[in-house]
Amino acid sequence: MALEREKSLMKGLRQLIFPLAAVLAAFVAGSFLVLAVGDSPLATYQLLIGSAFTWPDGIGYTLFYATPLIFTGLAVAVAFRCGLLNIGAEGQLYIASFATAWVGITFAGLPAILLVPLCCLAAVLAGGVWGGIPGVLKARFGAHEVITTIMMNFIAIALASYFTQYHYKPPGDAILETVPIGEGGHIARLGRFVPGLPERIPLNLSFLLALATCVLVYLFLWRTRWGYEIRATGASPAAAQYGGIATGRQIVLAMALSGALAGMVGINEVLGYRYRYYDSFSSGYGFTGIAVALLGRNHPVGVILASLLFGALLRGGLFVDIFTEHVSKDLVMVLQGIIILFVAAEAMFRDRFRGPFGRRIKGV
Amino acid sequence: MLRQKVPWTLGLCLALIAGLAGSGCNNLAKAAGDPKKVRVGIVFDSGGKDDRSFNAAAYRGVKRAAKDFPIVLRDAEPGDPASLEPAMRAFAEVGYDLIIGIGFAQTPIVEAVAKDYPKQNFAIIDGVSDLPNVASLIFKEHEGSFLVGMIAARTTKTGVVGFVGGMDVPLIHKFEVGYEEGARAANPKIVVIQNYVGVTEAAWNNPGKGKELAVAQIGKGADVIFAAAGNSGLGVFDAAEQYQKYVIGVDSNQNWVKPGFVLTSMVKRVDNAVYQIISDLVNHRFKGGIHVYGLPDGGVGIAMDQYNEKLIPPDVLRQVEEAKAKIIRGEIKVTNAMEK
Incomplete structure (x- = not known):
């Protein structure tokens, strides 16, 4: 038993090697780039990593940036476990954030004990419905989810903009944002509980919610029958169907779940940070979520680690952009790109030796 | 074989990150200046x-x-x-x-x-x-816009002038209303068409849409277009050059951007x-x-230089200077769209 546990721990650690190597390789490749534009790679990386881990601002913001990425990373990972590529997390989080704000505005008078759960429910439901639609289209009509989720992104972003602009904007306000939600909808910032962490840092309770969600997703996928059926569908739809699993239903379930997870970004954004819907607030969290899931190997623990890395890169990238002579924040994009290239290349390398589906079937 | 390597690689990575983070805090202070x-x-x-x-x-x-x-x-x-x-x-x-x-x-x-x-x-x-x-x-953008509105109305041959705004917000309405009032002051029968690039921040950075709107306005007869649209305004400049019409720049002196097609610029001395x-x-x-x-301190005004001196006749300039003096003295009141 103890040996078993040690073995599985080792297996887990081994899973970390390739992503870590990819990150290191990206940093090495990036340093040539920094040299080429005329700055010192060492100083740049010191700034990049140093600014992401100062206390309290660096760590506070790194965790704050990681929060939405955990949600979107989980969203993409869950869909991926069912063999689906959810490119629509961006639209799902937008529509969910707007729904969250709408509930917070419409029922502004409610006390916190009602309004917070109601808003969270709105986020999850709106995201779930928006993710579920491409699921239904896929299960019913075979419409490819990559196409439909991309298209749903445009619809979601435009709809939220439209309602903000013409129905929920404070009159005369030059900024495209809704009126604020009721006070009861605010959730506490962690600065209230953690000594030394000022409350101006927007890191809030949704970070803890994100961690808890990771545990729940793990339990769901690996400890329940539904999770098993989703993974079986992802591993081999034909085999799953032969085994008596209604794969269509699994596709809809996985997409709805994925959308709901992406929608939880709205809890962080609306209830924990801005207390309103702010148009185009997401700097591509939905798309970065794909990279997070890929790097985190579609596993909740990996998603947390990858989110922390990308959160740190976001925070550090800002400082590199501002406080270096030549390097801009595009360096961070390049680093992200190289990391993903290496991770993807590693998967190719592995699959060549195990056959195209060998490993994934074993993993179920 | 691989098993022994795992903790070693991990340890190395962590040590590297910790080292960079530790030295990085000092570097942050240094980099900040x-x-x-x-x-x-x-x-x-x-x-x-x-x-x-x-x-x-x-x-x-x-x-x-x-x-x-x-x-x-x-x-x-x-x-x-x-x-x-x-x-x-x-x-x-x-x-x-x-x-x-x-x-x-x-x-x-x-x-x-x-x-x-x-x-x-x-x-x-x-x-x-x-x-x-x-x-x-x-x-006081409305006052500067009033002056370029007069120039536009005196220059147009079709009696139609255009306005392309960036984001549809009260601040840009200030430009639009001032421009329209200036154009009417010079020619009460003038037709002013206006369009906005968009309602989001992206409206400042969409030259393609700016050009599209300008071409549409030219199609409706406009031959002078005032572009108050940030980066999107560059699309209006393109359209003006392509269709041989006039454009009026904004904020910076943009007379040099398309020489010969830029009538003047409503400079805002940010x-x-x-x-x-x-x-x-x-x-x-x-x-x-x-x-x-505002106008007295040169905070807003019209840009005259070697690129546009041949485009605006002296009597038009004289009329504009008179209007400017009257605005400063308070004899002409230009509506401030943000104070409605």
């Missing part, structure tokens, strides 16, 4: 500092200040509205003495950050804040305002509150 000097940070609007218009004007101002005074100057170009606040907070966090936000969209951000850092100074262009450590730099506030800070005269720039 000499704290004994006055440190100024500027956060540009979505258009970016190369928009040849609004942001470019601000950039010229801070550049000039950096040449004249011993200051540390850093800038941030967030590119999307969600990144404005983190950029501004980054400057505040490392203790910059003056942080300048370019554009009205940053007003609530400046207010929030200035509240959290009451000992540091802030400035906001085109926005108003009551906080004592925030200087609000605003312009550069002077920014320079002034930095110079105030360096000389320990920084004051919060509202600073207004």
Whole structure:
């Protein structure tokens, strides 16, 4: 038993090697780039990593940036476990954030004990419905989810903009944002509980919610029958169907779940940070979520680690952009790109030796 | 074999990150610049500092200040509205003495950050804040727009002039209303068509849509178009060149952008305002509150130079100068669309 546990721990650690190597390789490749534009790679990386881990601002913001990425990373990972590529997390989080704000505005008078759960429910439901639609289209009509989720992104972003602009904007306000939600909808910032962490840092309770969600997703996928059926569908739809699993239903379930997870970004954004819907607030969290899931190997623990890395890169990238002579924040994009290239290349390398589906079937 | 390698690789990575993080904190202080000097940070609007218009004007101002005074100057170009606040907070966090936000969209951000850092100074262009450590730099754009409206009305052969605004917001309505009133003052029968690029921040950075709108207005007969649209305005310039019509630039002197097709520019001397506030800070005269720039101090006005001197006849210029004097004396009242 103890040996078993040690073995599985080792297996887990081994899973970390390739992503870590990819990150290191990206940093090495990036340093040539920094040299080429005329700055010192060492100083740049010191700034990049140093600014992401100062206390309290660096760590506070790194965790704050990681929060939405955990949600979107989980969203993409869950869909991926069912063999689906959810490119629509961006639209799902937008529509969910707007729904969250709408509930917070419409029922502004409610006390916190009602309004917070109601808003969270709105986020999850709106995201779930928006993710579920491409699921239904896929299960019913075979419409490819990559196409439909991309298209749903445009619809979601435009709809939220439209309602903000013409129905929920404070009159005369030059900024495209809704009126604020009721006070009861605010959730506490962690600065209230953690000594030394000022409350101006927007890191809030949704970070803890994100961690808890990771545990729940793990339990769901690996400890329940539904999770098993989703993974079986992802591993081999034909085999799953032969085994008596209604794969269509699994596709809809996985997409709805994925959308709901992406929608939880709205809890962080609306209830924990801005207390309103702010148009185009997401700097591509939905798309970065794909990279997070890929790097985190579609596993909740990996998603947390990858989110922390990308959160740190976001925070550090800002400082590199501002406080270096030549390097801009595009360096961070390049680093992200190289990391993903290496991770993807590693998967190719592995699959060549195990056959195209060998490993994934074993993993179920 | 692999099993033994695992903890070793992990340990190496962690040590590397810890080392970089540890030394990085010192480097952050170093990279932020000499704290004994006055440190100024500027956060540009979505258009970016190369928009040849609004942001470019601000950039010229801070550049000039950096040449004249011993200051540390850093800038941030967030590119999307969600990144404005983190950029501004980054400057505040490392203790910059003056942080300048370019554009009205940053007003609530400046207010929030200035509240959290009451000992540091802030400035906001085109926005108003009551906080004592925030200087609000605003312009009488409606008066400058009135003057270019007159020039447009005197120049058009079709009796139709156009206006292309960036984002559909009260600030740009100020340009539009002033322009229209000026055009009517010169020719009561003038037809003014107006369009806006969009309703989001992206409207400042969409030259394609700017050109599309300009071409549509030209199709309706407009032969002079005033582009108050930041980077999107460059599309209007393109259309003017392609269809041999006139365009009026905005914020910076844009007469040189398409020589011969740019009638004039409604300059808004953001550069002077920014320079002034930095110079105030360096000389320990920084004051919060509202600073207004208008016609008398050259804060707004028309741009005349070698590129457009042949395009505007002397009698038109004389009429414009008269109107300018009357506005300054209060004999002509131009509607301020933001005070309705």
